[in-house]
Amino acid sequence: MKTILFIATSVLLISSNVSASTFNSSQFLGIDRDASNEIDEKEAVSFRKRYFSGLDLDGNGTVEFEEYVKANKLRSSVSAADAPVPVTDEYKEADKNADTILTLDEFLAIGSKRFQLLDKDKNGSISREEFVSPGL
Numbered sequence: 001m002k003t004i005l006f007i008a009t010s011v012l013l014i015s016s017n018v019s020a021s022t023f024n025s026s027q028f029l030g031i032d033r034d035a036s037n038e039i040d041e042k043e044a045v046s047f048r049k050r051y052f053s054g055l056d057l058d059g060n061g062t063v064e065f066e067e068y069v070k071a072n073k074l075r076s077s078v079s080a081a082d083a084p085v086p087v088t089d090e091y092k093e094a095d096k097n098a099d100t101i102l103t104l105d106e107f108l109a110i111g112s113k114r115f116q117l118l119d120k121d122k123n124g125s126i127s128r129e130e131f132v133s134p135g136l
């Protein structure tokens with residue numbers, strides 16, 4: 001039983017490593033604007049700002065959950081245009097005061113929390129090795 005569990009765990013680890021490295025290269029390059037192979041806090045913040053603008057479809061400076069749903073295409077094309085979509089964990093995590101409106105401050109706060117978590121060696125920047133899912 002122990003052996004089976006061990007094998008299962010190893011397979012799980014291997015497959016998660018594979019997806020992590022795919023994630024790594026595709027996202028990392030877009031954030032590391034000066035191609036230094038390190039993401040510093042400034043690059044992380046400007047990435048979060050670009051990300052936020054992409055979500056803010058009507059450009060009013062806040063991201064309501066409905067905008068978030070549309071920007072991320074969370075509602076399947078077969079459901080009604082106003083079909084309710086469950087609030088995602090990512091949105092809940094960012095929406096500190098739970099008013100289903102994301103402000104840039106709320107959004108950047110999560111970015112900086114993720115930055116701290118990713119920066120394992122605490123040198124103030126994120127290397128390719130440190131950059132793992134879900135990223136920034």
Ligand SMILES: [Ca+2]
Pocket residue numbers: 056057058059060061062063064067
């Ligand atoms: Ca908006």
Ligand SMILES: [Ca+2]
Pocket residue numbers: 094095096097098099100101102103106
């Ligand atoms: Ca909020």
Ligand SMILES: [Ca+2]
Pocket residue numbers: 118119120121122123124125126127130
């Ligand atoms: Ca680091």
